[in-house]
Amino acid sequence: MATADPTEPLLTLLLSLSLSFIAYALTSHLVPLLGPHLVDKGLAGRDMLKEGFKRKEDLKEGEELQGELLPEATGVIGASVYILLLSLFAPLPYLSHLLPTSLTSSLSALPGLNMTALLSNAVGSTTEPTHLVDLDTSLVFPHHSFATYLASLLSLLIATFLGFMDDLFDIRWRFKLPIPLIASVPLLVTYAAGHGITDIVLPKVFGLRELLGAAGTSGVVHLGPLYYLYMSMLSTFCTNSINILAGVNGVEVGQALLIALSISINDLLYLTFSLPSGQTFGVGLARGSTELSDRHLFSLYFMLPLVGVCAGLLRWNWYPARSFIGDTFCYFSGMAFATVGILGHFSKTLLLFFLPQIVNFIYSTPQLFGILPCPRHRLPRLQEETGLLGCSWSALDGREGRLGRGLLEVLAFFRLVDIIAHTNLTLLNLLLVLRGPMREDRLTMELMGLQAMGSAVAFAVRYAGAGWFYDGGRR
Amino acid sequence: MATADPTEPLLTLLLSLSLSFIAYALTSHLVPLLGPHLVDKGLAGRDMLKEGFKRKEDLKEGEELQGELLPEATGVIGASVYILLLSLFAPLPYLSHLLPTSLTSSLSALPGLNMTALLSNAVGSTTEPTHLVDLDTSLVFPHHSFATYLASLLSLLIATFLGFMDDLFDIRWRFKLPIPLIASVPLLVTYAAGHGITDIVLPKVFGLRELLGAAGTSGVVHLGPLYYLYMSMLSTFCTNSINILAGVNGVEVGQALLIALSISINDLLYLTFSLPSGQTFGVGLARGSTELSDRHLFSLYFMLPLVGVCAGLLRWNWYPARSFIGDTFCYFSGMAFATVGILGHFSKTLLLFFLPQIVNFIYSTPQLFGILPCPRHRLPRLQEETGLLGCSWSALDGREGRLGRGLLEVLAFFRLVDIIAHTNLTLLNLLLVLRGPMREDRLTMELMGLQAMGSAVAFAVRYAGAGWFYDGGRR
Numbered sequence: 024m025a026t027a028d029p030t031e032p033l034l035t036l037l038l039s040l041s042l043s044f045i046a047y048a049l050t051s052h053l054v055p056l057l058g059p060h061l062v063d064k065g066l067a068g069r070d071m072l073k074e075g076f077k078r079k080e081d082l083k084e085g086e087e088l089q090g091e092l093l094p095e096a097t098g099v100i101g102a103s104v105y106i107l108l109l110s111l112f113a114p115l116p117y118l119s120h121l122l123p124t125s126l127t128s129s130l131s132a133l134p135g136l137n138m139t140a141l142l143s144n145a146v147g148s149t150t151e152p153t154h155l156v157d158l159d160t161s162l163v164f165p166h167h168s169f170a171t172y173l174a175s176l177l178s179l180l181i182a183t184f185l186g187f188m189d190d191l192f193d194i195r196w197r198f199k200l201p202i203p204l205i206a207s208v209p210l211l212v213t214y215a216a217g218h219g220i221t222d223i224v225l226p227k228v229f230g231l232r233e234l235l236g237a238a239g240t241s242g243v244v245h246l247g248p249l250y251y252l253y254m255s256m257l258s259t260f261c262t263n264s265i266n267i268l269a270g271v272n273g274v275e276v277g278q279a280l281l282i283a284l285s286i287s288i289n290d291l292l293y294l295t296f297s298l299p300s301g302q303t304f305g306v307g308l309a310r311g312s313t314e315l316s317d318r319h320l321f322s323l324y325f326m327l328p329l330v331g332v333c334a335g336l337l338r339w340n341w342y343p344a345r346s347f348i349g350d351t352f353c354y355f356s357g358m359a360f361a362t363v364g365i366l367g368h369f370s371k372t373l374l375l376f377f378l379p380q381i382v383n384f385i386y387s388t389p390q391l392f393g394i395l396p397c398p399r400h401r402l403p404r405l406q407e408e409t410g411l412l413g414c415s416w417s418a419l420d421g422r423e424g425r426l427g428r429g430l431l432e433v434l435a436f437f438r439l440v441d442i443i444a445h446t447n448l449t450l451l452n453l454l455l456v457l458r459g460p461m462r463e464d465r466l467t468m469e470l471m472g473l474q475a476m477g478s479a480v481a482f483a484v485r486y487a488g489a490g491w492f493y494d495g496g497r498r
Numbered sequence: 499m500a501t502a503d504p505t506e507p508l509l510t511l512l513l514s515l516s517l518s519f520i521a522y523a524l525t526s527h528l529v530p531l532l533g534p535h536l537v538d539k540g541l542a543g544r545d546m547l548k549e550g551f552k553r554k555e556d557l558k559e560g561e562e563l564q565g566e567l568l569p570e571a572t573g574v575i576g577a578s579v580y581i582l583l584l585s586l587f588a589p590l591p592y593l594s595h596l597l598p599t600s601l602t603s604s605l606s607a608l609p610g611l612n613m614t615a616l617l618s619n620a621v622g623s624t625t626e627p628t629h630l631v632d633l634d635t636s637l638v639f640p641h642h643s644f645a646t647y648l649a650s651l652l653s654l655l656i657a658t659f660l661g662f663m664d665d666l667f668d669i670r671w672r673f674k675l676p677i678p679l680i681a682s683v684p685l686l687v688t689y690a691a692g693h694g695i696t697d698i699v700l701p702k703v704f705g706l707r708e709l710l711g712a713a714g715t716s717g718v719v720h721l722g723p724l725y726y727l728y729m730s731m732l733s734t735f736c737t738n739s740i741n742i743l744a745g746v747n748g749v750e751v752g753q754a755l756l757i758a759l760s761i762s763i764n765d766l767l768y769l770t771f772s773l774p775s776g777q778t779f780g781v782g783l784a785r786g787s788t789e790l791s792d793r794h795l796f797s798l799y800f801m802l803p804l805v806g807v808c809a810g811l812l813r814w815n816w817y818p819a820r821s822f823i824g825d826t827f828c829y830f831s832g833m834a835f836a837t838v839g840i841l842g843h844f845s846k847t848l849l850l851f852f853l854p855q856i857v858n859f860i861y862s863t864p865q866l867f868g869i870l871p872c873p874r875h876r877l878p879r880l881q882e883e884t885g886l887l888g889c890s891w892s893a894l895d896g897r898e899g900r901l902g903r904g905l906l907e908v909l910a911f912f913r914l915v916d917i918i919a920h921t922n923l924t925l926l927n928l929l930l931v932l933r934g935p936m937r938e939d940r941l942t943m944e945l946m947g948l949q950a951m952g953s954a955v956a957f958a959v960r961y962a963g964a965g966w967f968y969d970g971g972r973r
Contacts, residue, residue, distance in 0.1 A: 060667050064539055103659075110656060111680060114687045121690050164691045166641035173648035173684060180655050181585060184578075191666075192535050205582060209648060212589045215596050216639045 031119075032320055033296045038115060039324045042108055043331035049104045050335025058094035058339075058346050066190060067092040068347055072271065072405045072412065072463055093345060096190040098352025101332040102183040105355075108328060109176055116172070116324065120164045167217055168317070174213040175325060175362045179355060181206040182262070186354030203258040206358055210258075210365050211251055217366075254365050257373075261364075262357030264380035267387060268450055268470075269353075270402025271412070271463055272344040273337055277471045278380070279356040280333035285376045285478040286363060287326045289485075293319040322363040329359050342464035375481035379473050383450035386439075390417070390448050395427045401447035403455055403466070411460040414452045416444035506594075507795055508771045513590060514799045517583055518806035524579045525810025533569035533814075533821050541665060542567040543822055547746065547880045547887065547938055568820060571665040573827025576807040577658040580830070583803060584651055591647070591799065595639045642692055643792070649688040650800060650837045654830060656681040657737070661829030678733040681833055685733075685840050686726050692841075729840050732848075736839075737832030739855035742862060743925055743945075744828075745877025746887070746938055747819040748812055752946045753855070754831040755808035760851045760953040761838060762801045764960075768794035797838040804834050817939035850956035854948050858925035861914075865892070865923050870902045876922035878930055878941070886935040889927045891919035 061067065069076055069090040076090045114121060185202045188194060269275050293316055295305040309315035333356070339346045364373035374381070390397035396417050403412040434440040439453065446452045454469055455461070461469070536542065544551055544565040551565045589596060660677045663669060744750050768791055770780040784790035811827065814820045839848035849856070865872035871892045878887040909915040914928065921927045929944055930936070936944070 057667075064666060103663075106656070107680060110652070110683055113683055114690075117687065117691070121687070164642075166645050166691065167639075169687070169691060170641050170645035170648055173645055173652055173688075176684075177585070177648055177652045177655065180652065180659065181581070184655065184659050188578075191539060192532075205586060208585050208588055209651075212592065212596070212644070213648075215589075216592070216641060216644060 032294050032316065033298070035116060035320055035324060036294075036296065038112075039327040042112060043327040046101075046104055046108055046328045046331030047335045049108075050101045050332050051338045053100050053104065054094075054097045054336065054339045054346055057100055058097060061094040061096055062092055064191070066095045066349070068095045069093070070272070070344060071400070071402065073343065074405070074407065074410070076405075093347060095347045096187065096349030096351050097336060097339065097346045098348040098350075098355060099183065099187045099190070101336045101348075102179070102186075102351060102355040104335075105328055105332050106176060106180050106183065109325075113172065113176075117165070117169060168321070170216065171213050171321065171366050174209040175366060177209045178206045178258075178362055179358050181209075182354040182358035183351060186349075186351040189354070190349040190351050200259070202354065203262045203358060203361070204255050206354075207255050207258040207361060207365075210362055211254060214254065214365055215251075254361075254370065257364060257370055258358060258361035260384075261361045261373075261377070262354055264377060264384050265357055266350060266353040267391075268380055268383045270400070270449075271451060271467055271470075272342040273340050273464070273467045274451070274470055275353060276333050276337045276340050276348055277467055278474055279352075279360075280330060280337060281471060281474040281478065282360060282376050283326045283329045283333060283356075285481065286360070286373070287323055287330065289369070289372060289376075289482070290319040290323040290326065290367075294323070318367045318369075322367040322369075325359060325363050329356065342462075342467065372481070372485055375485055376478055378477035378481060379450060379470070386448050386450060386453065389427065389430055394424070394430065395445065395448070398447070401449050401452070403451055406460060409460065410462065412455065412463050412466055413460040414441075414446040414455045417447055418444040507769050507791065508773070510591060510795055510799060511769075511771065513587075514802040517587060518802040521576075521579055521583055521803045521806030522810045524583075525576045525807050526813045528575050528579065529569075529572045529811065529814045529821055532575055533572060536569040536571055537567055539666070541569065541571045541824070543570045544568070545747070545819060546875065546877065548818065549880070549882065549885070551880075568822060570822045571662065571824030571826050572811060572814065572821045573823040573825075573830060574658065574662045574665070576811045576823075577654070577661075577826060577830040579810075580803055580807050581651060581655050581658065584800075588647065588651075592640070592644060643796075645691065646688050646796065646841050649684040650841060652684045653681045653733075653837055654833050656684075657829040657833035658826060661824075661826040664829070665824040665826050675734070677829065678737045678833060678836070679730050681829075682730050682733040682836065682840075685837055686729060689729065689840055690726075729836075729845065732839060732845055733833060733836035735859075736836045736848075736852070737829050739852060739859050740832055741825065741828040742866075743855055743858045745875070745924075746926060746942055746945075747817040748815050748939070748942045749926070749945055750828060751808050751812045751815050751823055752942055753949055754827070754835075755805060755812060756946060756949040756953065757835060757851050758801045758804045758808060758831075760956065761835070761848070762798055762805065764844070764847060764851075764957070765794040765798040765801065765842075769798070793842045793844075797842040797844075800834060800838050804831065817937075817942065847956070847960055850960055851953055853952035853955060854925060854945070861923050861925060861928065864902065864905055869899070869905060870920065870923070873922070876924050876927070878926055881935060884935065885937065887930065887938050887941055888935040889916075889921040889930045892922055893919040 069088065069092060071078070073090060077086075077088070082088070182203065185199075185206065189199050189202070265275055265278055268278060292306045293309040295303055295307040295309070295316070297303045309319070336348055336352065340348055360373060364370040389395045390401070396419070398415075398417055401415060401417075404415040405411075406413050431440060431445055434445075439456070440446055440448070441456065446456055450473075451466060451470065454466065454473075458469070544563065544567060546553070548565060552561075552563070557563070657678060660674075660681065664674050664677070740750055740753055743753060767781045768784040770778055770782040770784070770791070772778045784794065808831070811823055815823055835848060839845040864870045865876070871894070873890075873892055876890060876892075879890040880886075881888050906915060906920055909920075914931070915921055915923070916931065921931055925948075926941060926945065929941060929948075933944070
């Protein structure tokens with residue numbers, strides 16, 4: 024029977040890879056096709072880091088904005104492709120539960136043909152009428168798993184829908200901040216319904232356990248409702264942290280692509296795949312736990328098509344960009360990461376894959392929270408004479424106060440900022456401070472390099488280092 | 499415990515009524531506030547049935563279009579309000595399952611206070627920390643019910659999202675026809691997962707049972723996959739049948755409002771409400787079946803907020819309209835009806851509430867299927883001298899063929915059409931043919947009167963007449 028079928032992870036992987044490929048093909052086909060329609064509706068912008076672009080304030084009287092209008096918010100195309108694919112193929116992972124037992128058993132009698140047979144049934148091309156839902160009552164439908172699937176799609180679609188509204192109508196900051204919180208409600212209820220664990224295990228360092236009076240020596244703290252607060256913040260963080268590490272062609276999509284790949288690799292570590300011949304391969308960190316391997320299979324099923332969508336968008340968003348992805352993409356991809364992190368029960372591992380985003384966020388706080396002046400755009404500046412990107416600067420206007428000045432001096436001491444005007448506090452500018460001016464695509468590549476290194480560190484901390492901070496045996 | 503709590507239907511009804519009121523207040527507040535932003539994005543149109551409007555083809559050279567540009571697609575505002583409310587309040591119907599048993603029992607010890615207590619817990623205003631999800635394992639979470647809830651919201655949001663894309667980008671006919679089909683996939687999987695019944699009972703008349711060889715004398719036919727086809731067609735029908743009975747201020751929203759009310763009344767017939775004092779009231783057609791009463795409670799929970807949204811939209815779409823609702827509304831409301839019909843297992847009763855739409859569709863087929871000429875707009879025509887609406891006409895161009903002519907003669911014989919040019923075949927025109935010219939709001943009222951009469955007939959057929967066609971005892 025289906026749940027016990029050892030070839031299931033392999034079938035799901037193959038199905039997911041196919042969806043990923045279709046997602047890539049559709050996205051990369053549709054972006055140039057639908058782009059002009061976005062431009063028609065005012066979803067368009069000029070590339071600020073290309074020759075000839077002038078900011079509005081630099082224009083002479085009578086002078087018009089130059090540079091080609093490129094489609095904005097193509098992220099909505101990628102997100103639509105993703106959600107429609109995953110909705111249309113929603114029955115497939117559950118097909119073995121929806122088909123009558125007799126059919127399922129005859130299918131498993133044909134090793135190696137399962138996939139083809141399942142797929143052909145799904146599109147109704149069998150010659151014998153398959154009486155769908157002639158259910159043997161012993162075949163219990165996995166309602167919780169299906170609810171998880173639906174909640175994920177619903178959260179993603181809410182985020183995408185509201186993100187698109189933001190791109191279209193330019194929603195004010197105070198109205199858009201709660202968007203990820205609203206979108207995560209279905210996730211949180213599903214988490215709660217799955218007997219969600221609201222305990223955290225505190226690390227052994229810093230005397231944290233004693234400080235918080237964690238029960239006995241096990242270091243378990245029961246967070247209760249606070250854990251739900253933590254998870255809502257997670258969706259807000261995933262969404263916005265990608266959005267503020269932006270401004271250069273391909274950099275948002277590039278980050279998301281690498282995060283999605285890192286999560287996929289992490290998922291693969293937990294799975295064991297069986298060939299119809301009986302051979303097995305895989306790292307199998309789940310160590311026989313169906314629950315663990317199911318969760319990571321679920322995560323993989325959502326991440327691989329996201330990789331496809333990102334690749335499709337990147338094709339047109341890479342330097343020199345032919346289209347921009349808009350806030351829609353950040354809402355959509357951020358929510359996708361939060362979803363698998365929450366419902367896959369690996370939110371802390373997820374955060375490890377956000378190292379560059381966390382660094383960028385912390386480095387940005389003085390400007391984000393108004394301790395130092397913050398201009399509307401903090402992206403690097405094009406040096407017209409060389410065609411390279413250099414840092415962008417915020418002039419000190421004397422209003423930055425003692426806290427701001429002190430902070431600048433500390434940063435300057437470590438050569439993390441130049442003072443007079445100071446460079447804007449973003450990871451992209453920091454790269455330019457440390458490594459000098461470079462071409463735009465090179466900067467994106469270097470940031471993606473950082474992201475990949477971050478993931479390597481994440482894997483090291485998660486699997487080699489966890490033993491230092493926690494009592495052994497945590498998976 | 500919660501499922502056995504007899505006050506539950508009453509609490510759900512009160513909650514749903516509150517949501518309905520909030521939905522009305524928000525929608526009617528937001529439409530005039532956000533309307534100008536829709537106009538900015540080109541989501542705007544002129545009222546074709548008001549003095550001064552001229553069709554493009556009637557304009558003299560150099561003459562410009564007259565009449566105020568009104569916001570189009572305000573349906574997206576109503577739909578967003580509805581979906582966000584039902585997502586945000588998703589935990590509420592399941593709260594008794596998510597809270598620890600101790601808390602639930604202490605709540606039920608306070609009769610009459612349940613609602614307040616439940617609500618205050620939901621927003622976290624209790625002073626004692628409530629350890630959410632400290633689940634007693636005997637309290638089984640109703641995963642299937644929750645999956646049903648999620649699938650409904652997902653289907654609604656897909657329909658709304660794609661409907662809005664249609665309003666924004668004017669999607670071509672062949673791409674928009676499958677929209678309701680795609681949106682209904684989550685519904686169908688959920689239906690299948692709930693051990694969906696794919697049998698239908700044939701009526702005793704017309705020798706249908708003998709013709710189709712229905713099993714024995716019970717008249718049960720096993721439709722299997724065909725039943726899923728029928729349900730997908732249902733969503734297409736609900737969506738498009740409202741869309742083609744349109745063209746006059748308030749007429750689409752008015753229809754939807756009355757259909758939603760009719761379904762709500764039908765749902766109420768199945769429920770029995772218990773007061774904390776122990777008194778019960780209600781028709782109780784469910785006759786003790788928890789399954790039946792749950793389904794109708796579910797349907798009621800989705801219909802009442804829809805009534806609120808429709809009322810809010812109608813306030814600004816009523817004659818003389820200050821805004822138009824767009825295709826988004828028809829996709830959204832049509833999908834909402836299909837959802838409760840499918841997952842509430844009363845799709846045939848649902849169709850009875852669509853009598854005017856069915857008549858309009860059948861009456862329209864000669865024009866829709868090209869047997870008779872069909873102009874782009876078939877809405878009635880304003881008679882400038884009286885300010886009343888009269889029929890609109892399609893001139894016979896000699897290309898209508900023998901079939902078309904024959905059909906016209908038959909229709910004319912029954913005085914259902916006037917020949918030379920013939921009146922456009924819509925229910926609105928038919929009303930004008932039969933009852934003479936009238937003012938626009940009067941026409942909407944008369945159509946709504948027809949809709950109400952249709953519902954009365956539907957109730958009669960369903961509850962008094964079903965015995966004539968079926969063997970007794972069907973619920």
